[in-house]
Amino acid sequence: MDEIVRSDGPAEVSAPPDPPVKDEIVRSDGPGEASAPPDPPVKVVVRIRPVNQADQVVKKVSSDTLSVEDRKFRFDSVIDSNAKQEDVFQLVGVPLVKNALAGYNASILSYGQTGSGKTYTMWGPPSAMVEDPSASSHQGIGPRIFQMLFSEIQKEQENSEGKQINFQCRCSFLEIYNEQIGDLLDPIQRNLEIKDDAKNGLYVENLTEEYVTSYEDVTQILIKK
């Protein structure tokens, strides 16, 4: 019988010669008042990057299992190399936005070796950010999430039946490089600190946060910086 290895990390499957594996981790942990918690709270999804058929060492076996030669590895989901950006968004992005709007914290962590498709999956090519979203099939999960978020907020406000619903969205971008946290919206800030207190929970001290009310606000900030 084939061996199935339960793996929460793709180290085994992203090894050369086939670099096509990337991971999306969706994490949600939220407040008590929200509806039923997302299940499971942490999901590990592997996307197999397209390569020449002859080089295809990593193969999708079923919706949650892939094989590397004669070994099998199981995750929450496996996305095949011919999947579209929209498929990834439907699987990972849509539940994330729904959970976020239900009051849960939600994160995506993109993990994989150089060239495995992290940037492509998260953002798509730079042009896809500014093009009409519906026209760009290469647009990554990030911009799709922003669009859905603002469109859901708008729907909530339109369907509020006279009640005033206020949302406040703030946007920040940071990078962790050489174990230092840098503020991408204020590059002078290069060594920020992570803090944890009862009022704010876990946060990055002095990280720039800009108020945004639309998808265009977010893309403008990204382009400007």
Ligand SMILES: Nc1ncnc2c1ncn2[C@@H]1O[C@H](COP(=O)(O)OP(=O)(O)OP(=O)(O)O)[C@@H](O)[C@H]1O
């Ligand atoms: N699913 C895909 N479909 C089509 N092209 C892809 C896909 N995934 C990645 N690519 C292409 O492969 C190349 C490398 O991908 P990308 O830059 O996203 O990798 P990366 O993991 O972000 O690399 P690095 O860690 O070096 O920044 C890019 O040209 C990208 O457009």
